[in-house]
Amino acid sequence: MKAEMNVYVSMFRIRFAHNLQYRSAVLGAILKGYLWAMMEVLGYLAIYRTGGGALPMEFSATASYVWAHQSFLVLFSVVFADSEIYSAIRSGAVVYDLARPVGLYGKWFCQSASNRLSFALVNCLPVLLLGAVTPKPYGLILPSVTQLAFFVVSALLAFCVTVAVAMLMYVSLFYFISQRGIRIIVRVVTSFFSGGVIPLLFFPKPLQRVIRVLPFAAMQNMPLQIFCGTIRGTNAAKGIVFQMFWLLILILAGSAAMKTATKKVVSLGG
DSSP: OHHHHHHHHHHHHHHHHHHTTOHHHHHHHHHHHHHHHHHHHHHHHHHHHHHGGGSSSOHHHHHHHHHHHHHTTTTTOSSOOOHHHHHHHHHSTHHHHHHSSSOHHHHHHHHHHHHHHHHHHHHHHHHHHHHHHSOTTTSOOOOOHHHHHHHHHHHHHHHHHHHHHHHHHHHHGGGOSOSHHHHHHHHHHHHHHTTSSSOGGGSOHHHHHHHTTSGGGGTTHHHHHHHHTSSOHHHHHHHHHHHHHHHHHHHHHHHHHHHHHHTTOOOOOO
């Protein structure tokens, strides 16, 4: 078990170092994140000026939510640039991974996680810094030390939940000829219901009651709500327990689905 974990850690580090080589892409992502966040904040400002009293969040909290969302966008994206995994499934090269003495689920989980984390780490801090120095009311408000601690734990769990959901998507691709449709559906559904388009607090109350018990609420919604201060104290602790529950369920489901799917993989030719 220890030897296998060392292999997973090594895979994570190699992929992480590889992705840090693309500096121009990093600079472009930082610029895009800042400009897009400013555009969203200005859009929300127009909404608040016309009907702010009827909205469930204060504008400062919404602005902080937008900045945090843009900063950690890659970290919480289910559909990301895991081209090697897509190619392995489409071309049949996955049989080489199955022949290796390493679990395929763990290998792909580490690879997918490192891809997201390497891009997110070099992108999130600059965008957060730019948001913090942006004049009020357009900039973000940094959370307290306690809220920040809750946020770090919740963000790590949300990141793992995101990768676990992505793993279920990868497994589903074993059963389809074309990957494009599945990726589009997953991107739209997970982004919308996890608070990637608008915060879940802006949803109608009946819909909120349904979404709050689904794994989507355990993704970016939870850490972003903690970051901007709409979830605090005991509610934040309960949210973290909720995330841990869904992470365990998704990993167990993904591992079982991977074993079932790989049993039907057939390699033709030499």
